[in-house]
Amino acid sequence: MAQQSHSVTTLPSAKPSPKTPKSVPKLAGGWPLIGHLPEFLKNPVSMLSRGWHEQGELFRFRIGPRNFVLFTGPEAHDFYFRAPEDQLNAKDVYQFTVPIFGRGVAYDISPELMAEQLGFLYPALRESAMRRFARIMFEETSRFTDGLGEAGVIDLPHAMNELTVKIASRCLIGEEVRDQVDTGFAEAYHDLQNGINTLGFFLPRLPTAAHRTRDQARQKVAELFSRVMTERRRSGVRPDDFMQTLMHARYKDGRALSHDEITGILLTVLFAGQHTSAVLATWTALELIRAPSYLARIRSEMQDVYQENADMSHSSLKQQVLLEHAVRECERLHPPLILLIRKVLKPLHYGDYIVPAGTLAMVSPAVSHRLPHLFADPERFFPERFAPPASEDKQHHYTLIGFGGGKHRCMGKHFAYQQLKAIWTVLLDRFDFQFDTAFPAPNYGSWVTGPEEPCRLRYQRRSRAGIFR
Numbered sequence: 450m451a452q453q454s455h456s457v458t459t460l461p462s463a464k465p466s467p468k469t470p471k472s473v474p475k476l477a478g479g480w481p482l483i484g485h486l487p488e489f490l491k492n493p494v495s496m497l498s499r500g501w502h503e504q505g506e507l508f509r510f511r512i513g514p515r516n517f518v519l520f521t522g523p524e525a526h527d528f529y530f531r532a533p534e535d536q537l538n539a540k541d542v543y544q545f546t547v548p549i550f551g552r553g554v555a556y557d558i559s560p561e562l563m564a565e566q567l568g569f570l571y572p573a574l575r576e577s578a579m580r581r582f583a584r585i586m587f588e589e590t591s592r593f594t595d596g597l598g599e600a601g602v603i604d605l606p607h608a609m610n611e612l613t614v615k616i617a618s619r620c621l622i623g624e625e626v627r628d629q630v631d632t633g634f635a636e637a638y639h640d641l642q643n644g645i646n647t648l649g650f651f652l653p654r655l656p657t658a659a660h661r662t663r664d665q666a667r668q669k670v671a672e673l674f675s676r677v678m679t680e681r682r683r684s685g686v687r688p689d690d691f692m693q694t695l696m697h698a699r700y701k702d703g704r705a706l707s708h709d710e711i712t713g714i715l716l717t718v719l720f721a722g723q724h725t726s727a728v729l730a731t732w733t734a735l736e737l738i739r740a741p742s743y744l745a746r747i748r749s750e751m752q753d754v755y756q757e758n759a760d761m762s763h764s765s766l767k768q769q770v771l772l773e774h775a776v777r778e779c780e781r782l783h784p785p786l787i788l789l790i791r792k793v794l795k796p797l798h799y800g801d802y803i804v805p806a807g808t809l810a811m812v813s814p815a816v817s818h819r820l821p822h823l824f825a826d827p828e829r830f831f832p833e834r835f836a837p838p839a840s841e842d843k844q845h846h847y848t849l850i851g852f853g854g855g856k857h858r859c860m861g862k863h864f865a866y867q868q869l870k871a872i873w874t875v876l877l878d879r880f881d882f883q884f885d886t887a888f889p890a891p892n893y894g895s896w897v898t899g900p901e902e903p904c905r906l907r908y909q910r911r912s913r914a915g916i917f918r
């Protein structure tokens with residue numbers, strides 16, 4: 450049963466129905482023992498979209514022994530994101546992060562304590578901090594462009610990764626860590642990232658070589674952060690950054706955070722925010738280069754915004770609405786996290802259906818962002834869909850879910866948007882770009898969905914003087 454033409458308001462209600470609950474409809478296909486594994490591995494988004502077309506907003510499928518249910522559409526998202534933690538639980542699913550983030554933080558502790566720890570950081574993302582971050586984002590991107598020369602070829606995902614590690618380490622951790630990016634931190638961070646693999650997802654403590662490297666890398670990062678904190682306490686220097694915010698923070702019971710807890714929280718934020726940003730920055734470039742007429746409008750908007758004041762700032766970036774819409778369109782078409790997962794701890798009633806305990810419940814930004822009754826011509830890159838009067842993202846609170854929702858919603862969405870806009874404002878001001886390799890397909894083999902590689906761009910420095918001082 451396809452649900453292509455109904456409006457949001459006609460979707461089934463999430464309230465428990467008085468009738469005997471039914472089991473969730475099953476996705477057609479699948480094999481004995483392995484279930485839908487081969488189709489899922491080949492292309493999870495096309496498999497899950499097929500499920501929505503066949504069954505609508507709720508359906509189930511199996512991968513090996515695990516049962517999954519996908520919730521699709523704004524009302525189903527609303528229900529999913531509002532469910533209490535003791536019913537839909539993130540902690541059980543994200544256990545593979547514990548050896549990376551460490552003990553006593555994030556998914557190793559109760560959801561309440563995790564929320565208290567992340568809550569310490571909200572003041573460090575306030576407006577005044579965002580103004581300072583805008584300068585850092587501009588400076589780091591400018592430094593990056595200085596190293597590019599007149600013309601050449603860049604490996605785009607690699608370049609965006611390098612740049613966002615520098616921005617994130619400086620904004621989200623501290624200047625001292627940024628200074629050590631090229632002398633050990635980037636390497637240790639890379640080894641930690643490699644700790645996120647399929648084996649680690651199922652058996653995070655298995656003593657493999659990759660896991661040993663991961664554990665040594667965490668130790669190195671912990672030592673580096675601890676040295677920085679000890680030096681700050683000794684010298685009395687108090688920069689305005691995440692690390693310092695956590696050094697000052699006190700739990701409700703008055704206790705200060707240990708160095709290891711601070712390291713773990715900083716790693717949580719870095720892992721949540723850096724690679725995702727690099728990937729969305731990559732997709733944004735790819736889509737813009739493929740849409741030269743929209744790109745020309747973005748450049749003309751840049752001229753308008755910066756002709757009065759050639760300094761990049763938080764408020765100038767906010768005025769770049771056309772660029773904002775382009776980034777949002779890339780969030781829609783290429784959400785870096787294509788699946789969000791929770792474990793059902795207590796049976797869940799949705800409409801006429803019951804989802805049994807033990808099921809893994811998911812929402813998929815990549816599937817939900819292609820619903821044809823919400824997004825006209827959903828496969829098309831069309832940033833104008835977010836401008837009035839269409840404002841397709843405003844139809845419901847949860848039409849766009851690239852940054853999640855509810856209790857676990859992303860705390861860094863505004864940071865990420867600002868960063869992407871800053872990076873591409875500077876790069877587009879200074880260079881013209883062309884594809885050196887074909888427009889890539891998504892690589893579903895990794896936790897964060899970037900493009901298949903190789904993915905290279907040719908660039909040429911623009912002849913006229915730039916808009917920035």
Ligand code: HEM
Pocket residue numbers: 539567621717718719721722723725726729784785786789790850851852853854856857858859860861862864865
């Ligand atoms: C393009 C970049 C980004 C994307 C696409 C993204 C996406 C997401 C999504 C989908 C979630 C929800 C995960 C879930 O429900 O399971 C999330 C959570 C989170 N994000 Fe982001 N994020 C980005 C950047 C950032 C940045 C820059 C930061 C830090 C400043 C950040 C910090 C976090 C944290 C700490 C959480 C966990 C919140 C919790 O579980 O309570 N993210 N992000």
